[in-house]
Amino acid sequence: MADGSGRAKRMYTGSDGEGWGPNRGGGEFRATEQDEHQSIGRTETVPHPVSPFRDEARDVATGHPIAILPGIWEIRESLAPAFDTPETWVSLFLITDPTGHASPVMIDTGVPRSTHTVILPALEALGFAPSDLKVAVNTHSHHDHAGSNVQLREATGCQIWIGRLDGPALLRGDRFGPDEIPPHSADRLLDGGEIVNLAGRDYEIIDMPGHSPGSIGIFDRERGILFTGDAIQARGTTTQGVPGASNRPAYRNTLATVRALPVEHLLPAHAYLPFPPAHVTPGSEVHRYVDVSREAIDTIDDRLASAIRNAGGSATIAKIADTICADQPRTPVLAAPILTDYLNQMAAVGRVRHDADHWTLL
Ligand SMILES: [Zn+2]
Structure with a gap:
């Protein structure tokens, strides 16, 4: 972090780790003058930054870094226009070294615009130059995480x-x-079990396939902190209301893996129903999160079958999604692709048939 420039460093001193919702973000920034010769410098309170840090229309804090845990900051990016609902965003995380010795690290990079809309502003807000960032780790390859x-x-x-x-x-x-995401290659491919040093701390790479083949968890075993990206989803995002786990056997293994880890702080990348966004704690809630995830994935076929049965034994995906999403204010059109994936799996084992635009129970 220290770049020797002697310019003002900003330290966020709010307590936003507690209390989610419209009133979060009530903290304040302190500007601290520091250079190599002066470890404790002049401090002054500066007004809470509003623009460009907050997307008021969606209540999404954007480039405004929110303190989650010591050295861990959440940065939110709206998912408009692809998932344009008020309550949907992706949480990116910035890991910093509280001692100021090691370089900061990003967990996920968001959507194509996110470098300029949220990541560079967040780095600047915490007193980092762009060139201070040496590593960004993707939890997986999807467009809102590696975009x-x-x-x-x-x-x-x-x-x-x-x-x-x-x-x-x-x-x-x-x-x-x-927005196009051009083909590109990673600089390093990570394997489960590897230990990587991020911002001065050791993190273990945990294989967490199921949502995508190469989804990984990033685990600080000493502090029980696990970044999970989209790898485990409880009942699904607030937008879709169903978990996206295209490979269910792998997903079930991933759930068992997480349940066996000593996790005290689970940091997923979206708000997954029915849990609070960005930070699930303590360990007992983490176990409940895993159990809810397991139940959601184990019951989805029966829920789909029942939705088709209630529609008279045959229904379009739109009708099925309306039924599945009826109990909560989801956006059925966004759930439809995930539900279609599950229906295709049911078709493969002879439980439903797909003709023209209808799914029929067999
Ligand atoms: Zn994903």
């Missing part, structure tokens, strides 16, 4: 690390709404 890899590497010179089995997806490229 700004190219821009961030260009702007900061950082390396991009990702789980080995999600490396090929980066090479294929992707889209987020109108």
